[in-house]
Amino acid sequence: QINEAEVVLFSVPSYACQRRTTLDNHNTTLTDALSLLAENAELSEEDGRGVAFRRAAAVLKALPAPVTAMSQLRGLPCLGDHSLRVIKDILENEASDEVESTKQSERFKALKVLTGIFGVGAKTADRWIRDGIHNLHQLRESGAALNRAQQAGLEHYDDLKQQVTKAEADAITEIVQEAVISVLPGAQVVLTGGFRRGKQTGHDVDFLITHPEEGREVGLMPKIVFWLESKGFLLYQKTTRNSYLEVKDGPGRPSSNMDRFERCLSIFKLAEKEERAIKVTENTVKTKDSVRDHTQSETDQDPQSHSYERHELTNPPVHRRWRAVRVDLVVSPISQFAFALLGWTGSKLFERELRRWAGHVKAMSLSSHALYDNKQSRYLRAASEEEIFAHLGLEYIPPSERNA
Ligand code: 8DG
Ligand code: MN
Ligand code: MN
CATH class of the missing domain: 1.10.150.20 (5' to 3' exonuclease, C-terminal subdomain)
Known part of the structure; x- marks a missing residue:
């Protein structure tokens, strides 16, 4: 018999966009398990099941403490029978058979x-x-x-599989900033995606680009790409108009400047940082000196690594001096900037929940371009993310708390 007074009961609002979800997750074992099942469902093209697991994981990410007993979950939203069964298995047996067998399959x-x-x-x-x-x-x-x-x-499989660090994201930010300023002075670059939410690593680096004067951003993407390409920064790029354009009518249809919304999916060639290269050389020198001081250890040294170090002192390092990094670039006119910023900051589930909230609770259509009020039959303007949250009747959630 559990003493009710000692059990921490949790309370969480239904929509992820009503919650403050930081990166400080107290239930990683449970959320990793549910995320794996979500991923498996998505890879099997069972999107409904995928979303259900994502929502359940997001509820657990929002809890202020680790779950220790099923009774604590009473009354929480988005926890379906399947997710509850997985959580119960892990709490009772430290693992879920379904998760383990999926992982092994x-x-x-x-x-x-x-x-x-x-x-x-x-x-x-x-x-x-x-x-x-x-x-x-x-x-x-x-x-x-x-x-x-x-x-x-x-x-570039091996490189792209490796997580991008914040330091690498910062180095790429500098390059993108230089490219943008060179082709259109006054244009602005904002880091979006996971790094804007405060993540220390990511699978790519996302940027949103705009100009404070409406219309000046037209034709900007090809110029940026040309600049980057001519400096040898791109291993791959494909520039596309946003697919949203192809929707010719319907309530989500924004004003005519939609056809200026472009994005570029790319693979950057990121040079190893100069300082890092110098450090490698310093270490090598030190190692060599210490080897000379203790002749005894010279024989202990792996002859191959020794000759490699010696080689590095006199010749340029033999290892590759760059790596491939996925980078997404999006150009938005200033009139849509707030919507684009909100839409490209994520997380994906947070975005999905914002749109679900807009549609189901407010009878509005939200996209990365605009917010349409179906009852008033008009677009609601916004110059900042704060204004969009206000239009939606939501408390403002800063990027660092959108990690649902
Ligand atoms: P990560 O890269 O650190 O792993 O995570 P992330 O930065 O959160 O994920 P992401 O896959 O890079 O996506 C970042 C945001 O961009 C996310 O909120 C969803 C949004 N996004 C796409 N593709 C598209 C798209 O085609 N249209 C719009 N409007 N948004 C998109 O990834
Ligand atoms: Mn990203
Ligand atoms: Mn991305």
Whole structure:
């Protein structure tokens, strides 16, 4: 019998956009398990199930303390039978059989590896798996037709699989800033995505670009791309108009300047930082000196690493001096900037919940371009994220608390 007075009861509002979700997650074991099931559902193109697991994980991310007993979860939103069963298994047995068997399953492993290639989605991966392709080696041998994105993705697979650090994001920010200022003085660059939410690592670096004078951003993306390309910063890029444009009518249709909304999915060639290269040399010198001082240890040294160090002193380092990093660039006219900023800051679930709140609770349509009030039949203008939250009748949630 649990003493009710000693059990911490949690209370959480229904929509993730009503909650303050920091990166400080007290239930990582549970949220990792639910996120894995969400990922598996998404990779199996069962989006409904995927969202259900994402919502359940997001509720646990918002809790102020670790869950220790099922009774604490009473009355919490978004926890369906399936998610509750997984949570119960983990609380009672330290692991969920379903999660463990999913992790081990050949299909899940193959889907993860193949969709881990930039440009490869769940549909393509599924088709390849049905053709007997389960890994990169089999893909390379298969002669499967790859588009330009997938070729680049396969070529830079190891680099792109590695998380981008904040320091690398900052280095790329400097490059993008220089590119933008060079082709359009006065234009502004904002880091969005996970790094704006305060994450220390990410799978890519996201930027939103605008100019304070409406219209000056027209034609900006091709100029930025040309500048970056001419300086050798791009390993791959594909610039597209936002697909939102293709919606010719409907209530979400914004004003005519929509066709200026462009984005560029790219792979940057990021040079190793100068300081880091110098440090490597200093360390090498030190190692060499200490080796000379203690002749005894010279024989203990791995001869190969020793000769490698010696080689590095006289010649340029033999290791590669750059790495590939995924970068997303988006250009927005200033009139839509607040919506674009809110839409590209994430998290993905936070965004989804904002749109669900807008539609279901406020009878409004929210996109990265605009907010439409279905009852008043008009667009609601906003110059800041704060104004958008106010239009939606929500308390303002800063980026660092949108980590749902
Ligand atoms: P990570 O890279 O650190 O792993 O996480 P993230 O920065 O949160 O994820 P992301 O995949 O880079 O996405 C960042 C935001 O961009 C996210 O809120 C969703 C948004 N976003 C896309 N694609 C599109 C799109 O096609 N249209 C719009 N409007 N937003 C998009 O990723
Ligand atoms: Mn990102
Ligand atoms: Mn991105």
